[in-house]
Amino acid sequence: MRVQLANADAAMAEPLDLSIEGISPRCTVQMSLTLEDEGRELWSSQASFEATSQGSLDLAHSPSLEGTFTGVDPAGLLWSALPKEKLARPQSILNGETNGGLTPQISPLAAFEYELTIKTDETSAQSHRVTRRRLPPGVSQSLLPTPLAGT
Numbered sequence: 131m132r133v134q135l136a137n138a139d140a141a142m143a144e145p146l147d148l149s150i151e152g153i154s155p156r157c158t159v160q161m162s163l164t165l166e167d168e169g170r171e172l173w174s175s176q177a178s179f180e181a182t183s184q185g186s187l188d189l190a191h192s193p194s195l196e197g198t199f200t201g202v203d204p205a206g207l208l209w210s211a212l213p214k215e216k217l218a219r220p221q222s223i224l225n226g227e228t229n230g231g232l233t234p235q236i237s238p239l240a241a242f243e244y245e246l247t248i249k250t251d252e253t254s255a256q257s258h259r260v261t262r263r264r265l266p267p268g269v270s271q272s273l274l275p276t277p278l279a280g281t
Contacts, residue, residue: 131253135246139261142242145204146260149188150181153250157181161197162247163207163260168240175199175211181250207246208262240264 136147150159158178165173177197181187189204198210242262249255265271 131248131250131256133248133256133258135258135260138259140263142262142264144262146189146207146246147204148246149186150248151186153181153185153187154252155181155183155185157185157250157252159187160249161207163211163244164247165211165242165244172214173211174214175207177207208244211244 131150132152134149134151137144153159157180159181160176160178162174162176167173175198177194177199179187179192179194182192191202193202194200194206198212199206241264244260244262246258246260247255248258
């Protein structure tokens with residue numbers, strides 16, 4: 131199984147650019163994405179896909195058949211992550227309109243660091259690191275002292 135994850139480190143809103151080759155035609159591909167937030171809450175999403183008749187899979191074209199989301203959505207594993215335990219105060223994970231209004235506890239300047247696991251019935255699991263940043267790589271942000279005073 132050859133996995134190509136073209137944008138493992140990207141901006142928050144970017145979907146996964148992921149393709150797989152070298153798998154059996156029409157085999158089931160299981161993917162899971164996990165994140166431990168700063169409150170030590172474990173978040174996860176899962177999806178099952180079917181490889182093409184050529185033994186490949188591309189998230190941009192392959193529908194999730196079951197899991198925390200269904201259908202064709204290359205960002206589905208990111209926005210559909212749910213906590214193991216429900217949070218007392220619902221918030222949003224990416225933009226306020228996803229996954230029932232829940233969000234991991236991540237400081238405002240920190241990136242989301244996920245572990246993506248991919249396996250088929252015939253292959254052992256492969257893990258990949260996925261990072262989603264609130265700011266694009268190369269851009270920095272500083273917290274200003276409070277209270278601010280101006281003239």
